[in-house]
Amino acid sequence: MAKRRKGRAVNGIVLLDKPLEISSNKALQQVRGIYFAQKAGHTGALDPLATGMLPICLGEGTKFSQFLLDTDKTYIVTAKLGVRTTTSDADGEVVSTKPVDVTDADILIAVDKFRGKSKQIPSMYSALKYQGQPLYKYAREGIEVPREARDIEVFRLEVLRIDGDEIDMELHVSKGTYIRTIVDDLGELLGCGAHVSMLRRVSVGSYPRDKMVTIEQLEEKLQQAKTEGVAPSTYLDELLLPMETALEGMPKVEVDDASVVYLRHGNPVQASGAPLDGLVQVFTEQGEFLGVGYINDDGLVAPKRIIVPAAEE
Numbered sequence: 001m002a003k004r005r006k007g008r009a010v011n012g013i014v015l016l017d018k019p020l021e022i023s024s025n026k027a028l029q030q031v032r033g034i035y036f037a038q039k040a041g042h043t044g045a046l047d048p049l050a051t052g053m054l055p056i057c058l059g060e061g062t063k064f065s066q067f068l069l070d071t072d073k074t075y076i077v078t079a080k081l082g083v084r085t086t087t088s089d090a091d092g093e094v095v096s097t098k099p100v101d102v103t104d105a106d107i108l109i110a111v112d113k114f115r116g117k118s119k120q121i122p123s124m125y126s127a128l129k130y131q132g133q134p135l136y137k138y139a140r141e142g143i144e145v146p147r148e149a150r151d152i153e154v155f156r157l158e159v160l161r162i163d164g165d166e167i168d169m170e171l172h173v174s175k176g177t178y179i180r181t182i183v184d185d186l187g188e189l190l191g192c193g194a195h196v197s198m199l200r201r202v203s204v205g206s207y208p209r210d211k212m213v214t215i216e217q218l219e220e221k222l223q224q225a226k227t228e229g230v231a232p233s234t235y236l237d238e239l240l241l242p243m244e245t246a247l248e249g250m251p252k253v254e255v256d257d258a259s260v261v262y263l264r265h266g267n268p269v270q271a272s273g274a275p276l277d278g279l280v281q282v283f284t285e286q287g288e289f290l291g292v293g294y295i296n297d298d299g300l301v302a303p304k305r306i307i308v309p310a311a312e313e
Helices: 024-035 059-069 104-112 135-140 179-190 215-228 233-239 243-247 257-264
Strands: 012-018 040-042 050-058 073-081 083-085 094-097 116-120 150-163 166-173 194-204 252-255 279-284 289-295 301-306
Touching: 012 024, 012 059, 012 243, 024 040, 024 050, 024 215, 040 059, 050 059, 050 243, 059 243, 059 289, 073 179, 083 179, 104 150, 104 166, 104 179, 166 179, 166 194, 179 194, 215 233, 243 289, 252 257, 257 279, 257 289, 257 301, 279 301
Parallel strands: 050 194, 083 194, 252 279
Antiparallel strands: 012 050, 040 050, 073 166, 073 194, 083 094, 116 150, 150 166, 279 289, 289 301
16 A cells, blocks of 8 residues: 655645745745645755745646746846856855956946857856766865756846946846856956856746745745634645646647546547647646646647646545
């Protein structure tokens, strides 16, 4: 007999506003504890130095976290000129200090070189893996390993403020783009070095910034429920976004009631409005979200990530 999971079967996505100086995993565990959720996962870690939007998937929502990992993101960053560090942020050791002798015009010309498509070599302090180990583990041991340049795109880069040795920028970038690497490269281009002194992620995909909630706000909702003697879900669950919001832009199809059972048992089914290939969001005729399927060689919708009803877990 399968061991029953501790916690409740709550499904959805919390747009957490991650605070400063805690890891994404610690933030995840705090949210999971507040919701008393059976399962939880985040969608792309933020460094302890960074704050901002960290979508946390609860329950069956964890099946769709990969789709948020693959989406574009927007950041606001402060670049501190004149100081280069080992990690390209304020947590690293100082590598070099140089005078900042650049004009606003110099900065604007240099910044323009980072717009559009380019190749970027990931930082040694990233979580990318080499031979099964994260790069940052090698970096902490003073070992540098080969890294392949990756295709990235900066869709939008706005300079918000230039004040002496500080530059504030907002960047809308493709998946896998390291802002600290852009800042480090900008410092080298300007000849004075630079590092990230503040980093905030303000959006993931098209999720609205005003839907973010803090851990303190979640704790207040939990306390309110306890004070009123009602289930915590009364106030907490109204903050959850539907699981399918992780799949923006993916085509949608409907399957009839008879097909739902077949799909949940791993069988491909026919669906109205199905495209010729690729991934699709699957819904019942009543509008219930079933999960993600793919179009197989026979033109049928085959299951890829299907939600398991609580009674069947």
